[in-house]
Amino acid sequence: PDNVPEQDMMAEHLGKPLTSVPDPFGTHDSFGAHNNARLQAFLDAFGFDYEFKSATECYTSGQFDETLLQILERHDAITGVIKPTLGEERRETYSPFLPVCGKTGRVLLAKIVETKPDAGTVVYEDEDGSLVETPVTGGHCKLQWKADWAMRWTALSVDYEMSGKDLIDSVRLSGRICQILGGEPPEGFTYELFLDENGEKISKSRGNGLSVEEWLEYATPESLALYMYNSPKKAKRLYFDAIPRHVDDYLTHLEKYGDQDEAARLENPVWHIHDGSPPDPEGHVTFGLLLNLVSVCNSEDPAVLWGFITRYAPDATPETAPILDKLVGYAIAYYRDFVKPNKSYRAPTDMERAALDDLVAALNALRADADAETIQTEVYEVGKRHDFEN
Structure with a gap:
């Protein structure tokens, strides 16, 4: 990658x-x-x-050996499942077995020229043209991934498997191979694809998506759980701008839960996110409000933000509102990395500078215990004294 x-x-x-x-x-x-x-x-x-479970350890320790030998015994039946899905050239050389070169350690996409079920080996054509016989067990061979998937289902008795929409055909093929091996394909759930901010499929090699770790730098695990919970069978964009909305949606669901009857609670995402026991809501301070507060204050000091929060919600403190306290930290991180770098400033005009000086003087003249309405009125009066269009 x-x-x-x-x-x-x-x-x-x-x-x-x-x-x-x-x-x-x-x-x-x-x-x-x-x-x-x-x-x-x-x-x-x-x-x-x-x-x-480590796949490498399962291959090398022998845990997969019994199933690998079954695949060797039923080689033709398994290749018969896969070959019709391949192009003509690849169809001629396909085998589920990929030998591991004893000299280089590389996994070889080599032509298998003979299978020997009684000996538990395959013979393949090496890169230098020589024929090499190798066991299929003990980590000497790996499997191509559709056969490998079926082998794991069988060897590990997997009974449930989730997979993306792009793997629907692969699930079907691996299920058929699993049945050939005498196994029962697992119950499954198909989810839609995750897209980047441009609506393009997220690629592991390009790294164009938002990782779980990155989401959790800027928001709670519960907000991520809500993102995953919503519309699993619809394609969803996974990018940074989705974070604030899901934080606030989670808080809204949490607020509603206490007033809902039992049937409505079962439909509320927080019931599922918290295994039936969601915490009590802490107040009405939204993540969007916190982001605006951080941006207006232009401060990354939690104490400064709490000074404003307690004016808005007097009963809230970092000790009594731990969820809100975490959101303050997340809001600061989000502001620092996504809002602050994109802020642009200009010098005030002479009229704006005079108005700002007037505002500072007016606010300094107010009593220390002035209430919000008095402060707002004074700000409005300053605006009227200067020639602003709006």
Whole structure:
């Protein structure tokens, strides 16, 4: 992928399993281990109860061996499922098995010239033209992905699998292979594609989408859960401008929950997001209001923002409103990275400068305990004293 560092180093390892590629980020033993760690960190952050399985370990430890030997025994039946979906040239050489070269460690898209079920091996044509016999077990071969998917379903007794709309045909083919192996294809759910801000399909190699980690830098996990919950069978744009709306939509649903009857609560997304026990709402300060407040104050100091918030909601403090306190931090981060860099300023005209000086003097002359209506009236009077069109 072109959105990771160390491109020259990565190019040297093209064709190898990711667990055999050095980690370009320098944090783990391999690129595969790095990706696995990120997946597990995501699952941990959302409290998933899961058992992690490494495909490399399953191949090399022998956990997949029994199913791999079944695939070898039923090689012709399985290739018969896939070949009609391939072009003429690829159809001539297709096999579900991809030998791993013992010399280079690369996964070879090599022609399989013979299968030997009794020996548990295949014979393939190496890059130098020689014929090589290798076991299909013990990590000496990998599987092409549709067969690999079916093999995992069978070997690991997978009973539920979600997949994107673009994989509908692949699910069907892998399901047929699973049945050939004597397995039962899992129940499935097909979700629509995620699009970038331009309505284009998000590409892992281009990195043109918004990652889960990036979303969580600027908003709560609950807002992301709401984004995922809404319209799973419709294509959705996943980009930064979607964040504020989903934060406020979540707060709105949370506010409504307490006044709803049991049937309506079951239709409320927060019931599902919080496993039937959503927290109490904390007030009526929206994320949009916080973003406007940060922008107007031009401050990244939470204490400054809380000074205004407590004027608006006197009972709210960081201690009594922890959700709101988190939203203050998220609003500052969003302002810092997306609003502030795009702000443009100009020098005031002579008339505007005079009006601003007049406003400062008028506000300084007010009593310290002046209420909001008095302040607003004074601001309005200053505006009337100067020749503004609006």
